[in-house]
Amino acid sequence: MKVEIFIPCYIDQVYPETAFNSIKLLQKAGCEVVYNPAQTCCGEPAYSAGFWDEAKQMGLKFLEDFSEDCYIVTPSASCSGMIKNGYNDLFTNSTAHNRCRNIQGNIFELSDFLVNVLKKDYFGAELVGTAVYHEACSTVGEARLKEEPRQLLSQVGGLELVTVDDEDSSCGFGSSFAFKFAGMSAALSEQRVQSALTAKADYIISTDSGCLMQLQSYIDKHQLPIKTKHLADVLTSGWANI
Template identity: 50%
Template sequence: MTVEIFIPCFVDQLYPQVAFNMVKVLEKVGCKVSYNTNQTCCGQPAFNAGFWGESKDVCSKFMKDFAGADYIVAPSASCVGFVRNYYPKLFDTAANHKEVVALGQRTFELSDFLINVLKIDDVGASFNGKATYHDSCAGLRECNIKKEPRQLLSKVKGLELVEMQDVETCCGFGGTFAVKFEPISIAMADQKITNATDTKAEYLISTDMSCLMHIDGRNKHNNAGLQVMHLADVLASGW
Protein backbone atom coordinates (compact mmCIF):
# COMPACT_ATOMS: atom_id res chain seq x y z
CA MET A 1 0.00 0.00 0.00
CA THR A 2 1.35 3.42 -0.97
CA VAL A 3 0.71 6.19 1.52
CA GLU A 4 1.21 9.89 0.92
CA ILE A 5 2.25 11.70 4.08
CA PHE A 6 1.32 15.25 4.99
CA ILE A 7 3.63 17.00 7.45
CA PRO A 8 2.10 19.99 9.29
CA CYS A 9 3.97 23.29 9.29
CA PHE A 10 4.99 23.25 12.96
CA VAL A 11 6.09 19.61 12.82
CA ASP A 12 8.22 20.38 9.77
CA GLN A 13 9.81 23.41 11.40
CA LEU A 14 9.96 22.50 15.09
CA TYR A 15 9.46 18.74 15.60
CA PRO A 16 10.80 16.94 12.51
CA GLN A 17 11.54 13.79 14.53
CA VAL A 18 7.77 13.23 14.80
CA ALA A 19 7.54 13.05 11.00
CA PHE A 20 10.52 10.71 10.74
CA ASN A 21 9.06 8.44 13.42
CA MET A 22 5.69 8.33 11.67
CA VAL A 23 7.44 7.21 8.49
CA LYS A 24 9.36 4.63 10.50
CA VAL A 25 6.11 3.19 11.90
CA LEU A 26 4.31 3.20 8.55
CA GLU A 27 7.19 1.40 6.86
CA LYS A 28 7.35 -1.09 9.72
CA VAL A 29 3.74 -2.13 9.09
CA GLY A 30 4.36 -2.59 5.37
CA CYS A 31 3.44 0.74 3.76
CA LYS A 32 5.37 2.35 0.95
CA VAL A 33 5.67 5.97 2.04
CA SER A 34 5.70 8.84 -0.45
CA TYR A 35 6.45 12.47 0.38
CA ASN A 36 5.55 15.25 -2.03
CA THR A 37 8.15 17.99 -1.44
CA ASN A 38 5.81 20.59 -3.00
CA GLN A 39 3.43 20.38 -0.04
CA THR A 40 3.04 23.38 2.23
CA CYS A 41 0.19 24.15 4.66
CA CYS A 42 -3.33 22.73 4.93
CA GLY A 43 -4.74 26.27 5.20
CA GLN A 44 -6.04 26.10 8.76
CA PRO A 45 -4.11 29.04 10.31
CA ALA A 46 -5.45 31.51 7.75
CA PHE A 47 -8.96 30.09 8.06
CA ASN A 48 -8.95 30.38 11.86
CA ALA A 49 -7.71 33.96 11.63
CA GLY A 50 -10.64 34.87 9.39
CA PHE A 51 -8.80 35.02 6.06
CA TRP A 52 -11.05 32.57 4.24
CA GLY A 53 -10.10 33.69 0.75
CA GLU A 54 -6.39 33.25 1.38
CA SER A 55 -7.10 29.95 3.15
CA LYS A 56 -9.03 28.69 0.14
CA ASP A 57 -6.00 29.38 -2.08
CA VAL A 58 -3.80 27.30 0.22
CA CYS A 59 -6.43 24.55 0.35
CA SER A 60 -6.54 24.46 -3.44
CA LYS A 61 -2.80 23.89 -3.50
CA PHE A 62 -3.17 21.09 -0.95
CA MET A 63 -5.76 19.41 -3.14
CA LYS A 64 -3.48 19.71 -6.16
CA ASP A 65 -0.48 18.33 -4.26
CA PHE A 66 -2.41 15.28 -3.05
CA ALA A 67 -4.59 14.63 -6.09
CA GLY A 68 -4.72 10.93 -6.89
CA ALA A 69 -3.38 9.77 -3.51
CA ASP A 70 -5.10 6.62 -2.22
CA TYR A 71 -4.39 7.54 1.39
CA ILE A 72 -3.00 10.67 3.03
CA VAL A 73 -1.69 10.21 6.58
CA ALA A 74 -0.62 12.99 8.96
CA PRO A 75 0.72 13.13 12.53
CA SER A 76 -1.91 15.72 13.42
CA ALA A 77 -5.61 15.31 14.09
CA SER A 78 -5.92 19.09 13.89
CA CYS A 79 -4.88 19.26 10.23
CA VAL A 80 -6.83 16.12 9.33
CA GLY A 81 -9.93 17.47 11.05
CA PHE A 82 -9.63 20.70 9.08
CA VAL A 83 -9.35 18.89 5.74
CA ARG A 84 -12.26 16.60 6.55
CA ASN A 85 -14.66 19.11 8.07
CA TYR A 86 -13.87 22.55 6.69
CA TYR A 87 -12.70 21.97 3.13
CA PRO A 88 -16.25 20.95 2.13
CA LYS A 89 -17.57 24.19 3.67
CA LEU A 90 -15.01 26.35 1.89
CA PHE A 91 -15.81 24.66 -1.42
CA ASP A 92 -19.53 24.11 -0.82
CA THR A 93 -20.57 25.71 -4.12
CA ALA A 94 -17.52 24.67 -6.15
CA ALA A 95 -17.73 22.36 -9.15
CA ASN A 96 -15.20 20.03 -7.50
CA HIS A 97 -17.13 19.71 -4.24
CA LYS A 98 -17.39 15.92 -4.56
CA GLU A 99 -13.61 15.69 -5.03
CA VAL A 100 -13.13 17.80 -1.91
CA VAL A 101 -15.32 15.48 0.15
CA ALA A 102 -13.53 12.42 -1.28
CA LEU A 103 -10.17 13.96 -0.34
CA GLY A 104 -11.30 14.25 3.27
CA GLN A 105 -12.39 10.63 3.27
CA ARG A 106 -8.88 9.58 2.18
CA THR A 107 -7.12 11.69 4.82
CA PHE A 108 -6.27 10.08 8.15
CA GLU A 109 -4.53 10.80 11.43
CA LEU A 110 -1.88 8.16 12.18
CA SER A 111 -3.69 6.17 14.90
CA ASP A 112 -6.95 6.24 12.95
CA PHE A 113 -5.15 4.88 9.89
CA LEU A 114 -3.35 2.12 11.77
CA ILE A 115 -6.42 0.89 13.65
CA ASN A 116 -9.29 1.46 11.24
CA VAL A 117 -7.64 1.06 7.83
CA LEU A 118 -4.71 -1.31 8.36
CA LYS A 119 -6.36 -3.09 11.33
CA ILE A 120 -3.01 -3.09 13.19
CA ASP A 121 -2.67 -2.27 16.88
CA ASP A 122 0.75 -3.74 17.73
CA VAL A 123 3.78 -2.34 15.93
CA GLY A 124 6.28 -4.06 18.21
CA ALA A 125 7.11 -0.98 20.25
CA SER A 126 8.50 -1.00 23.77
CA PHE A 127 8.81 1.96 26.11
CA ASN A 128 9.42 1.78 29.84
CA GLY A 129 7.55 4.40 31.80
CA LYS A 130 4.28 5.65 33.22
CA ALA A 131 2.23 7.88 30.93
CA THR A 132 -1.08 9.63 30.65
CA TYR A 133 -2.87 10.53 27.44
CA HIS A 134 -4.32 13.89 26.35
CA ASP A 135 -7.30 13.90 23.98
CA SER A 136 -6.85 16.82 21.62
CA CYS A 137 -10.04 18.68 20.75
CA ALA A 138 -9.48 18.04 17.05
CA GLY A 139 -8.81 14.35 17.56
CA LEU A 140 -11.78 13.81 19.84
CA ARG A 141 -14.36 16.12 18.30
CA GLU A 142 -13.38 16.52 14.66
CA CYS A 143 -11.87 13.10 13.89
CA ASN A 144 -13.81 11.00 16.45
CA ILE A 145 -10.56 9.51 17.77
CA LYS A 146 -10.76 8.17 21.31
CA LYS A 147 -9.99 4.47 21.57
CA GLU A 148 -7.47 4.31 18.69
CA PRO A 149 -4.40 5.84 20.36
CA ARG A 150 -5.16 4.08 23.63
CA GLN A 151 -5.44 0.73 21.86
CA LEU A 152 -2.04 1.29 20.25
CA LEU A 153 -0.47 2.40 23.52
CA SER A 154 -1.90 -0.62 25.36
CA LYS A 155 0.24 -2.84 23.12
CA VAL A 156 3.49 -0.99 23.86
CA LYS A 157 5.59 -3.26 26.07
CA GLY A 158 6.69 -1.69 29.35
CA LEU A 159 4.32 1.27 29.13
CA GLU A 160 1.85 1.89 31.96
CA LEU A 161 -1.01 4.09 30.79
CA VAL A 162 -3.13 5.92 33.38
CA GLU A 163 -6.09 8.23 32.78
CA MET A 164 -6.09 11.75 34.16
CA GLN A 165 -9.08 13.72 35.45
CA ASP A 166 -11.00 15.79 32.87
CA VAL A 167 -9.06 14.09 30.09
CA GLU A 168 -11.40 15.46 27.39
CA THR A 169 -10.98 19.09 28.47
CA CYS A 170 -9.12 21.46 26.12
CA CYS A 171 -5.48 22.22 26.92
CA GLY A 172 -5.99 25.90 26.10
CA PHE A 173 -4.00 26.16 22.88
CA GLY A 174 -6.69 26.42 20.21
CA GLY A 175 -4.36 28.09 17.70
CA THR A 176 -5.12 31.82 17.76
CA PHE A 177 -7.10 31.37 21.01
CA ALA A 178 -3.79 31.18 22.91
CA VAL A 179 -2.83 34.58 21.48
CA LYS A 180 -6.18 36.34 21.80
CA PHE A 181 -7.05 35.00 25.26
CA GLU A 182 -3.64 34.42 26.81
CA PRO A 183 -4.63 34.43 30.53
CA ILE A 184 -7.42 31.89 29.96
CA SER A 185 -5.17 29.79 27.76
CA ILE A 186 -2.44 29.71 30.42
CA ALA A 187 -4.92 28.73 33.15
CA MET A 188 -6.27 25.88 31.01
CA ALA A 189 -2.76 24.56 30.34
CA ASP A 190 -1.88 24.76 34.03
CA GLN A 191 -5.02 22.79 34.92
CA LYS A 192 -4.13 20.15 32.34
CA ILE A 193 -0.64 19.86 33.81
CA THR A 194 -2.06 19.55 37.34
CA ASN A 195 -4.37 16.74 36.23
CA ALA A 196 -1.51 14.98 34.45
CA THR A 197 0.94 15.23 37.34
CA ASP A 198 -1.71 14.07 39.82
CA THR A 199 -1.56 10.66 38.09
CA LYS A 200 2.19 10.44 38.92
CA ALA A 201 2.84 9.94 35.21
CA GLU A 202 6.26 10.78 33.83
CA TYR A 203 5.05 11.30 30.26
CA LEU A 204 2.15 13.06 28.56
CA ILE A 205 1.26 11.63 25.15
CA SER A 206 -1.02 12.98 22.43
CA THR A 207 -1.71 12.84 18.69
CA ASP A 208 -1.10 16.59 18.31
CA MET A 209 2.18 18.43 18.76
CA SER A 210 0.27 21.71 18.82
CA CYS A 211 -1.32 20.72 22.14
CA LEU A 212 1.95 19.28 23.43
CA MET A 213 3.90 22.40 22.45
CA HIS A 214 1.50 24.58 24.40
CA ILE A 215 1.42 22.29 27.44
CA ASP A 216 5.19 21.87 27.44
CA GLY A 217 5.72 25.61 27.49
CA ARG A 218 3.81 25.89 30.76
CA ASN A 219 5.28 22.61 31.99
CA LYS A 220 8.82 23.99 31.69
CA HIS A 221 7.82 27.38 33.07
CA ASN A 222 6.36 25.70 36.16
CA ASN A 223 9.11 23.06 36.43
CA ALA A 224 6.36 20.45 36.54
CA GLY A 225 8.69 17.67 35.42
CA LEU A 226 6.50 16.15 32.70
CA GLN A 227 7.95 14.94 29.42
CA VAL A 228 5.70 15.34 26.39
CA MET A 229 5.76 12.82 23.55
CA HIS A 230 3.88 12.47 20.31
CA LEU A 231 2.19 9.12 19.74
CA ALA A 232 4.51 8.44 16.77
CA ASP A 233 7.58 8.86 18.99
CA VAL A 234 6.28 6.21 21.40
CA LEU A 235 5.29 3.78 18.65
CA ALA A 236 8.74 4.10 17.07
CA SER A 237 10.53 3.26 20.32
CA GLY A 238 12.28 0.01 21.19
CA TRP A 239 12.96 -1.42 17.75
Protein backbone atom coordinates in the same frame (compact mmCIF):
# COMPACT_ATOMS: atom_id res chain seq x y z
CA MET B 1 -0.04 -0.36 0.23
CA LYS B 2 0.99 3.03 -1.11
CA VAL B 3 0.22 6.06 1.08
CA GLU B 4 1.01 9.73 0.78
CA ILE B 5 2.02 11.45 4.00
CA PHE B 6 1.03 14.96 4.96
CA ILE B 7 3.32 16.59 7.51
CA PRO B 8 1.59 19.52 9.28
CA CYS B 9 3.42 22.82 9.53
CA TYR B 10 3.76 22.59 13.34
CA ILE B 11 5.49 19.24 13.04
CA ASP B 12 7.65 20.36 10.13
CA GLN B 13 8.92 23.41 12.03
CA VAL B 14 8.97 22.29 15.67
CA TYR B 15 8.90 18.47 15.81
CA PRO B 16 10.62 17.15 12.66
CA GLU B 17 11.55 13.91 14.45
CA THR B 18 7.82 13.15 14.71
CA ALA B 19 7.58 13.42 10.94
CA PHE B 20 10.40 10.91 10.43
CA ASN B 21 8.93 8.59 13.06
CA SER B 22 5.52 8.72 11.37
CA ILE B 23 7.12 7.60 8.12
CA LYS B 24 9.07 4.80 9.85
CA LEU B 25 5.92 3.65 11.59
CA LEU B 26 3.95 3.44 8.34
CA GLN B 27 6.84 1.63 6.67
CA LYS B 28 6.96 -0.89 9.53
CA ALA B 29 3.23 -1.41 8.98
CA GLY B 30 4.00 -2.44 5.41
CA CYS B 31 3.26 0.79 3.55
CA GLU B 32 5.14 2.42 0.72
CA VAL B 33 5.28 6.04 1.91
CA VAL B 34 5.42 8.92 -0.56
CA TYR B 35 6.31 12.44 0.56
CA ASN B 36 5.74 15.43 -1.70
CA PRO B 37 8.26 18.15 -0.67
CA ALA B 38 6.07 20.82 -2.28
CA GLN B 39 3.41 20.44 0.45
CA THR B 40 2.92 23.24 2.95
CA CYS B 41 -0.14 23.89 5.17
CA CYS B 42 -3.76 22.72 5.04
CA GLY B 43 -4.98 26.24 5.86
CA GLU B 44 -6.43 25.50 9.29
CA PRO B 45 -4.77 28.41 11.18
CA ALA B 46 -6.09 30.96 8.67
CA TYR B 47 -9.50 29.27 8.57
CA SER B 48 -9.86 29.25 12.37
CA ALA B 49 -8.83 32.92 12.54
CA GLY B 50 -11.56 33.86 10.06
CA PHE B 51 -9.35 34.47 7.01
CA TRP B 52 -11.24 32.17 4.67
CA ASP B 53 -9.93 33.66 1.42
CA GLU B 54 -6.36 32.96 2.52
CA ALA B 55 -7.37 29.53 3.81
CA LYS B 56 -8.94 28.73 0.45
CA GLN B 57 -5.71 29.56 -1.38
CA MET B 58 -3.77 27.25 0.91
CA GLY B 59 -6.46 24.60 0.54
CA LEU B 60 -6.24 24.76 -3.23
CA LYS B 61 -2.52 24.12 -3.02
CA PHE B 62 -3.16 21.15 -0.74
CA LEU B 63 -5.63 19.72 -3.26
CA GLU B 64 -3.01 20.12 -5.99
CA ASP B 65 -0.21 18.54 -3.94
CA PHE B 66 -2.07 15.28 -3.18
CA SER B 67 -3.67 12.69 -5.41
CA GLU B 68 -7.28 11.56 -5.56
CA ASP B 69 -6.58 7.85 -5.76
CA CYS B 70 -4.29 7.18 -2.78
CA TYR B 71 -4.59 7.10 1.00
CA ILE B 72 -3.28 10.27 2.67
CA VAL B 73 -2.10 9.92 6.28
CA THR B 74 -1.24 12.72 8.68
CA PRO B 75 -0.06 12.65 12.33
CA SER B 76 -2.58 15.38 13.21
CA ALA B 77 -6.31 15.14 13.83
CA SER B 78 -6.69 18.92 13.56
CA CYS B 79 -5.35 18.82 9.99
CA SER B 80 -7.35 15.78 8.91
CA GLY B 81 -10.40 17.39 10.53
CA MET B 82 -9.82 20.62 8.66
CA ILE B 83 -9.66 18.81 5.35
CA LYS B 84 -12.65 16.56 6.03
CA ASN B 85 -14.85 19.29 7.52
CA GLY B 86 -13.47 22.79 6.99
CA TYR B 87 -12.98 22.26 3.28
CA ASN B 88 -16.76 21.88 2.95
CA ASP B 89 -17.04 25.61 3.69
CA LEU B 90 -14.31 26.49 1.23
CA PHE B 91 -14.95 24.26 -1.77
CA THR B 92 -18.59 23.09 -1.86
CA ASN B 93 -20.07 23.91 -5.28
CA SER B 94 -16.74 25.30 -6.48
CA THR B 95 -14.63 24.15 -9.43
CA ALA B 96 -12.62 22.08 -6.94
CA HIS B 97 -15.73 20.41 -5.50
CA ASN B 98 -15.24 16.90 -6.94
CA ARG B 99 -11.49 16.77 -6.36
CA CYS B 100 -12.03 17.96 -2.81
CA ARG B 101 -14.60 15.25 -2.10
CA ASN B 102 -12.29 12.52 -3.40
CA ILE B 103 -9.38 13.72 -1.27
CA GLN B 104 -11.62 14.11 1.77
CA GLY B 105 -12.44 10.42 1.46
CA ASN B 106 -8.74 9.52 1.32
CA ILE B 107 -7.31 11.37 4.32
CA PHE B 108 -6.85 9.73 7.73
CA GLU B 109 -5.27 10.70 11.02
CA LEU B 110 -2.41 8.32 11.88
CA SER B 111 -4.07 6.28 14.66
CA ASP B 112 -7.28 6.06 12.64
CA PHE B 113 -5.39 4.66 9.66
CA LEU B 114 -3.34 2.16 11.66
CA VAL B 115 -6.27 0.73 13.62
CA ASN B 116 -9.23 1.07 11.29
CA VAL B 117 -7.66 0.70 7.84
CA LEU B 118 -4.56 -1.45 8.38
CA LYS B 119 -6.08 -3.27 11.39
CA LYS B 120 -2.75 -3.16 13.23
CA ASP B 121 -1.96 -2.01 16.76
CA TYR B 122 1.33 -3.68 17.75
CA PHE B 123 4.65 -2.33 16.47
CA GLY B 124 7.15 -3.63 19.01
CA ALA B 125 7.52 -0.31 20.83
CA GLU B 126 8.90 -0.09 24.36
CA LEU B 127 8.74 2.90 26.68
CA VAL B 128 9.13 2.35 30.39
CA GLY B 129 7.13 4.75 32.52
CA THR B 130 3.70 6.05 33.44
CA ALA B 131 1.69 8.25 31.10
CA VAL B 132 -1.58 10.08 30.77
CA TYR B 133 -3.22 10.44 27.39
CA HIS B 134 -4.33 13.94 26.45
CA GLU B 135 -7.39 13.92 24.22
CA ALA B 136 -6.90 16.77 21.78
CA CYS B 137 -10.14 18.62 21.09
CA SER B 138 -9.75 17.95 17.37
CA THR B 139 -9.16 14.22 17.90
CA VAL B 140 -12.48 13.76 19.67
CA GLY B 141 -14.53 16.61 18.22
CA GLU B 142 -13.58 16.47 14.54
CA ALA B 143 -11.91 13.12 13.91
CA ARG B 144 -14.27 11.25 16.28
CA LEU B 145 -11.37 9.18 17.59
CA LYS B 146 -11.34 8.06 21.19
CA GLU B 147 -10.30 4.43 21.59
CA GLU B 148 -7.83 4.14 18.70
CA PRO B 149 -4.90 5.99 20.34
CA ARG B 150 -5.48 4.15 23.61
CA GLN B 151 -5.56 0.81 21.79
CA LEU B 152 -2.17 1.56 20.25
CA LEU B 153 -0.69 2.75 23.55
CA SER B 154 -1.90 -0.37 25.35
CA GLN B 155 0.47 -2.41 23.17
CA VAL B 156 3.60 -0.44 24.14
CA GLY B 157 5.86 -2.53 26.36
CA GLY B 158 6.67 -1.06 29.77
CA LEU B 159 4.15 1.77 29.48
CA GLU B 160 1.44 2.15 32.11
CA LEU B 161 -1.41 4.36 30.97
CA VAL B 162 -3.24 5.96 33.89
CA THR B 163 -6.63 7.65 33.77
CA VAL B 164 -7.28 11.14 35.09
CA ASP B 165 -10.61 12.89 35.45
CA ASP B 166 -9.80 15.74 33.06
CA GLU B 167 -8.03 13.87 30.28
CA ASP B 168 -10.45 15.39 27.75
CA SER B 169 -9.94 18.96 29.03
CA SER B 170 -8.53 21.56 26.66
CA CYS B 171 -4.82 22.32 26.81
CA GLY B 172 -5.52 25.97 26.00
CA PHE B 173 -3.86 26.04 22.58
CA GLY B 174 -6.73 26.31 20.11
CA SER B 175 -4.60 27.94 17.39
CA SER B 176 -5.22 31.71 17.74
CA PHE B 177 -7.05 31.20 21.08
CA ALA B 178 -3.70 31.01 22.86
CA PHE B 179 -2.85 34.51 21.60
CA LYS B 180 -6.24 36.16 21.97
CA PHE B 181 -6.91 34.79 25.45
CA ALA B 182 -3.42 34.27 26.84
CA GLY B 183 -4.43 34.24 30.50
CA MET B 184 -7.14 31.64 30.07
CA SER B 185 -4.88 29.62 27.80
CA ALA B 186 -2.11 29.52 30.41
CA ALA B 187 -4.58 28.50 33.13
CA LEU B 188 -5.83 25.60 31.05
CA SER B 189 -2.27 24.43 30.42
CA GLU B 190 -1.48 24.62 34.13
CA GLN B 191 -4.56 22.58 35.03
CA ARG B 192 -3.72 19.90 32.47
CA VAL B 193 -0.07 19.53 33.48
CA GLN B 194 -0.74 19.62 37.21
CA SER B 195 -3.36 16.89 36.80
CA ALA B 196 -0.76 14.68 35.11
CA LEU B 197 1.77 15.42 37.86
CA THR B 198 -0.77 14.51 40.52
CA ALA B 199 -1.18 11.16 38.77
CA LYS B 200 2.63 10.76 39.01
CA ALA B 201 2.93 10.51 35.24
CA ASP B 202 6.27 10.63 33.47
CA TYR B 203 4.71 11.54 30.14
CA ILE B 204 1.76 13.34 28.59
CA ILE B 205 0.99 11.71 25.25
CA SER B 206 -1.20 13.16 22.52
CA THR B 207 -1.95 12.88 18.81
CA ASP B 208 -1.70 16.63 18.24
CA SER B 209 1.56 18.55 18.12
CA GLY B 210 -0.18 21.87 18.83
CA CYS B 211 -1.30 20.54 22.20
CA LEU B 212 2.15 19.16 22.93
CA MET B 213 3.79 22.47 22.07
CA GLN B 214 1.40 24.29 24.39
CA LEU B 215 1.88 21.89 27.31
CA GLN B 216 5.65 21.58 26.87
CA SER B 217 6.03 25.36 26.97
CA TYR B 218 4.37 25.41 30.40
CA ILE B 219 6.52 22.48 31.55
CA ASP B 220 9.71 24.16 30.37
CA LYS B 221 8.81 27.52 31.90
CA HIS B 222 8.26 25.97 35.32
CA GLN B 223 10.96 23.28 34.96
CA LEU B 224 8.60 20.45 35.83
CA PRO B 225 9.59 16.74 35.95
CA ILE B 226 7.37 15.51 33.11
CA LYS B 227 7.69 15.25 29.33
CA THR B 228 5.32 15.39 26.37
CA LYS B 229 5.43 12.91 23.50
CA HIS B 230 3.54 12.50 20.26
CA LEU B 231 1.86 9.15 19.66
CA ALA B 232 4.13 8.48 16.66
CA ASP B 233 7.22 8.97 18.83
CA VAL B 234 5.88 6.59 21.46
CA LEU B 235 5.02 3.90 18.91
CA THR B 236 8.59 3.97 17.56
CA SER B 237 10.29 4.08 20.99
CA GLY B 238 12.73 1.31 21.79
CA TRP B 239 13.26 0.25 18.21
CA ALA B 240 16.75 -0.86 17.25
CA ASN B 241 18.41 1.33 14.61
CA ILE B 242 15.62 3.94 14.71
